[in-house]
Amino acid sequence: MPAKSATVISLHKRIRSEIEQHILTGEWPPGHKVPVEHELMATYDCSRMTVNKVLTELASEGLVQRRRRAGTFVSKPRPPATLLQIPDVKAEILALGASYALRMLSNQIRQSDPSDMRRLGVMTAREVLAMRYVHIADSAPFALEDRLIDLSTVPEARAADFTSDPPGTWLLAHVPWSDAEHRIRAINGDPEITGLLDLPANAACLVLDRQTWRGGAPITAARTWFPAESFHLVARFQPGSNAGKAHNNQA
Amino acid sequence: MPAKSATVISLHKRIRSEIEQHILTGEWPPGHKVPVEHELMATYDCSRMTVNKVLTELASEGLVQRRRRAGTFVSKPRPPATLLQIPDVKAEILALGASYALRMLSNQIRQSDPSDMRRLGVMTAREVLAMRYVHIADSAPFALEDRLIDLSTVPEARAADFTSDPPGTWLLAHVPWSDAEHRIRAINGDPEITGLLDLPANAACLVLDRQTWRGGAPITAARTWFPAESFHLVARFQPGSNAGKAHNNQA
DNA sequence: TCTTGAATTATGACTAGACAAATGCAAGCT
DNA sequence: AGCTTGCATTTGTCTAGTCATAATTCAAGA
Known part of the structure; x- marks a missing residue:
């Protein structure tokens, strides 16, 4: 006994x-x-x-x-809760019956600068993979994404090929996460953004900031711009045991 | 045995x-x-x-x-998961240190018309409480809300007083729910909306459509307009056992 | 009256079994 | 080779207890 x-x-x-x-x-x-x-x-x-x-x-x-x-x-890192499915833009586009393509605008490995460190929520420098790309559905821009991946947490990302699967999809399939945070807001797009999305100047966009961690270590920080009117997020859920705390802020 | x-x-x-x-x-x-x-x-x-x-x-x-x-x-109906805290606009405003007030624009009990039935996702007519009001923070418009409450599911709402607590807050405190759905999108506000929120015409807004059920019965359907730039939604969560399915749509 | 402390009661944690059901695997058959 | 069948393994469910721990109640004592 x-x-x-x-x-x-x-x-x-x-x-x-x-x-x-x-x-x-x-x-x-x-x-x-x-x-x-x-x-x-x-x-x-x-x-x-x-x-x-x-x-x-x-x-x-x-x-x-x-x-x-x-x-x-x-389990395989699951395509999970509530609003989490959205980040897999490729799957969403294919589910709509459209063809998917990725147009990479920039892609570099660098030491994190102070702005990167703020986005990842860390105090110490590290190597990061910084990318900007446009998700293309049936030859038309669907969403613009700016992403930072922490290579000290996800060294495998260094060798990953993002031409078939975009970084968000690749991460979902390969890296388990323990915490995530979403920030969602609407903006009046500035010319740089609207230009890349083929929108009229000042068009409204839905902006999704997504950040994930594994244990306490940052995995990635991404900001995605979706054209307004043509896109919305849906989440269904039960009251359940979601331990996450939600709140909103004024900027 | x-x-x-x-x-x-x-x-x-x-x-x-x-x-x-x-x-x-x-x-x-x-x-x-x-x-x-x-x-x-x-x-x-x-x-x-x-x-x-x-x-x-x-x-x-x-x-x-x-x-x-x-x-x-x-348990008391809990202030719950993920994005769910947001609907309690009163609590959010008070948490920001501002004073809260409600300006009721319209308020009537009526037989549901076809549009109401579509919003609630039901096929049969019933009595509903239909309201439109503005959440006021420190004397300035904070959000506009259009809400339908199904009185056959929540007959207590007939006698409720919404001058101190807005309907969303009242429902959270009094009615347990089993399912919820959020739809979030950005729009370029039309003059009717931007006017009520004291915004320039064509300003971007974040629109949150929220619907809740108890068992299979609809409780309420609400649409809330938040001014862009001054407001964003935050959700933190763990991968957890969230049974809810999430997806997005193109309109 | 207020405080202290003990008895009571409900949950929390765990054990050492039991039988059921499913399914992967291998042996045997065709 | 391909197919079937039976067996062993693993999880699924459940029992009938024990001991531990927290918290409420209530009575005795200051």
């Missing part, structure tokens, strides 16, 4: 956070097989119900997937 | 959905005490672990709150 005294934190919480760590740090990448319940029983010297509780929780949150006889596997 | 054969659906799922029904239909209003675990054990003729699993799940999703010795209670 395992001693249970002196455990300040409950056992299942400890097991849970250890497994989460394995997944979040990338030590257990998507598709990796999590040890079966009997192994975890042995590892943590506890009963099956305890590890089952943990794995069931993680599965209900989508972090892992479980299949009888097969086992438990780390 | 309870028979477990012939149960096509698992026991804890059945218990769970029954309790959810009690809450969602309003039979167990916010603050209502859920039977203690031993009572539920007797009701469903099962072990404590089974009802505990159900109640723990519901608690983790925020539907109920549990306190040792006190018991389990239905």
Whole structure:
């Protein structure tokens, strides 16, 4: 009988956070097989119900997937919650039945300057991949995107090919994230923006700022301009356990 | 020993959905005490672990709150997920340190016309409360709102006083919801809108369409216009178990 | 009256089993 | 080779308890 005294934190919480760590740090990448319940029983010297509780929780949150006889596997970074699907502009365009193309306007690897550091919310310099490109649907500009990727968090991005999949789609498919933030607002477009989107000067645009983290480390910061009137965001949801806090601000 | 054969659906799922029904239909209003675990054990003729699993799940999703010795209670409709806090414009304005006021432009109870029915997504006529008003922050227009409340779902709204709390705030505090949908877009405001918000003609606005349901029944449909540049929406979230599906559309 | 402290009660955590259901795999058959 | 079938593995669900912990209630004492 395992001693249970002196455990300040409950056992299942400890097991849970250890497994989460394995997944979040990338030590257990998507598709990796999590040890079966009997192994975890042995590892943590506890009963099956305890590890089952943990794995069931993680599965209900989508972090892992479980299949009888097969086992438990780390989920692929999921196309997720609420407003999150939107950043995959390529998938959205294809879903509309249009053809997708990417026009890269600029693309460089550089040391982060103060403005980059502010966008990523970090204090120290690092290498970043900075890009600006236009999403093209059926030969017409669909959205303009300005993106920064933190290469110290996502070194794989250095070798990624963004001609078939745009950076947002590539990141969704390859990098698991633990936190995200969206800022949405409307602007009267300035000539630089409207010009790239083939819009009349002063046309309204929907601007989506998106930032993601993995653990505490920044993954990417992106700003996307969508032409107004031709585009809107939809989100459906249940009250659920969303721990995220939402608020709005005046600039 | 309870028979477990012939149960096509698992026991804890059945218990769970029954309790959810009690809450969602309003039979167990916010603050209502859920039977203690031993009572539920007797009701469903099962072990404590089974009802505990159900109640723990519901608690983790925020539907109920549990306190040792006190018991389990239905949660107050929570100021919830992702972008949901935004609709409480009054709270947002007060949080900014400004004074709040409501200017009611129109307010009537009527049989729903075809346009109302489309907004609420229903096929049959019913009584609705239709309002248009401006949220005022420090004597200046902050947002314009057009709202429809389905009085067959929320008969209490008939007697509600919207001079201190605007309808959105009142609903958040009084009516639990099970589903919501947001549509967000930017528009170049037409003169009617910009006039009411003291904006130059053609100024960009952020438009938020919000609709909520309880069970399958519509609660309310609201459209809010926010001046661009002075306002943005922020949402932070984790990948979590958000069952909601999100997508975007072209109009 | 106010405070302290103990009894009570409900949840929280966990165990050590049980049987059911699904499914991947391999052995055997065609 | 391709197909079927049975078996072993793994998760899914559930039981009937134990001990721990928090918090409310209530009564005794200052």
